[in-house]
Amino acid sequence: MTEQKENTKKTYRYTKQLIRLAIENGYTNQEIAVKAGLSQKSIAVVSRWRNGKALATVRQMQFFINEFEHLLKRKMEHLFYKLEKFEKDGNTLNKINYFKVSGEIILKHPIRKEVQLNNGNKKNVPFYRIVIIKSSNECFYILHQENEYDFSLMSDNQELCTIHVNLSHPSENSAWLTTAIEKETKYEKVIDIIDNLSMNSLPTNPRSSIIKSDLMTLPFILRENMLNLGHISESIEVLE
Numbered sequence: 355m356t357e358q359k360e361n362t363k364k365t366y367r368y369t370k371q372l373i374r375l376a377i378e379n380g381y382t383n384q385e386i387a388v389k390a391g392l393s394q395k396s397i398a399v400v401s402r403w404r405n406g407k408a409l410a411t412v413r414q415m416q417f418f419i420n421e422f423e424h425l426l427k428r429k430m431e432h433l434f435y436k437l438e439k440f441e442k443d444g445n446t447l448n449k450i451n452y453f454k455v456s457g458e459i460i461l462k463h464p465i466r467k468e469v470q471l472n473n474g475n476k477k478n479v480p481f482y483r484i485v486i487i488k489s490s491n492e493c494f495y496i497l498h499q500e501n502e503y504d505f506s507l508m509s510d511n512q513e514l515c516t517i518h519v520n521l522s523h524p525s526e527n528s529a530w531l532t533t534a535i536e537k538e539t540k541y542e543k544v545i546d547i548i549d550n551l552s553m554n555s556l557p558t559n560p561r562s563s564i565i566k567s568d569l570m571t572l573p574f575i576l577r578e579n580m581l582n583l584g585h586i587s588e589s590i591e592v593l594e
Contacts, residue, residue, distance in 0.1 A: 365409040368426060371458065372415055373404045375422045375429075390414040406582055431456050432487065436532040437503055445514050448505045453532075455497075457489035460579045463572055465555075467563040478565055483530050484551070484572070486544065488583070494538045496547060499530035541585045548576050 366372070376386055383397040383404075391414055392399060402408040412419070435452045464480035471477055485497040501521040509515050521529045538544050552572045557564050577587050586592070 364412045366412045366415040366419070367409065368430070368458075369403045369408075369410045369415060370406040371426055371429070372418050372422060373400065373410075375426055376418050377404065379422065386418075389417040406584065427456075430458060432459065432527065434485075434497065434499075434527060434530075434532050436535070437505070442508070445506075445508070447507055447514075455487050455489060455495055457487045457495075459485065459487050460583060461486040461576050463568070463575060465568045465572075466565040468565065469563065484548070485530075486548075486576070492539070494541060494544045496536040496538065496544065497532050498534040498536075499532050501529055501531065503531050503533075541580055542587065545573070545576060545580070545587055545589070549573050 373386060377383075381389070383400040384394045386400045387394055387396040390400075390410060399408070403410050432455050433452060434455065435450050438449050438451045439446055440449060441447075461484060463484045465482040465484075466478040466480050468476050469479050481501060483499040483501075485499060487495045487497070489495055503519055503521075505517045505519055507515065507517070521531060523529045536547060538547070552569045555564075556566060556569055577590060580587060581590070
């Protein structure tokens with residue numbers, strides 16, 4: 355009985371994601387309202403849930419938790435990999451380590467550069483990526499990723515060799531190697547980190563191949579995504 359009372363008050367943190375899963379599986383706003391114990395006319399409440407403007411209680415979401423939470427967990431688990439160094443027989447070698455982050459991806463932003471193709475044409479290609487995840491333990495993980503790296507290993511005849519790897523694959527996350535991970539508990543600190551990255555990485559050389567607009571738009575996109583999560587940055591002026 356005590357647990358039931360707690361569920362009537364306790365909010366369900368992944369309301370938006372769960373509601374969107376229900377809609378993807380054929381439920382209408384009216385049907386969701388009824389399953390949540392509301393009237394069919396309460397579609398405005400469901401819209402607020404779907405858009406992340408409000409959280410439902412665990413009790414209101416219980417039907418959909420039973421139906422779709424296993425699918426939600428799969429969508430909220432993200433696999434990445436990073437390059438590690440280790441010493442062996444006096445040589446510095448590399449190995450790949452895999453890691454998982456559970457949570458919601460709130461930013462996935464590539465930085466591009468202009469490259470010249472063999473036919474003489476130019477093309478903008480991603481070479482660096484920022485991924486920000488709001489984890490299940492209320493922390494923010496900032497992943498810095500690249501799609502090119504040098505991998506040192508011992509050959510079959512025990513000679514040290516270095517291989518240059520240029521990652522490319524239809525599976526998006528597999529084409530990016532994590533080079534650094536930052537962990538923050540306050541979203542304002544996350545914004546500060548991205549603001550500094552954006553400004554400090556801007557090339558001053560007019561001949562630089564880096565696409566400047568990718569860096570300039572990064573702070574805006576992060577603030578917009580944070581705003582959709584209910585985090586209003588102090589740097590955003592609210593007009594009355």
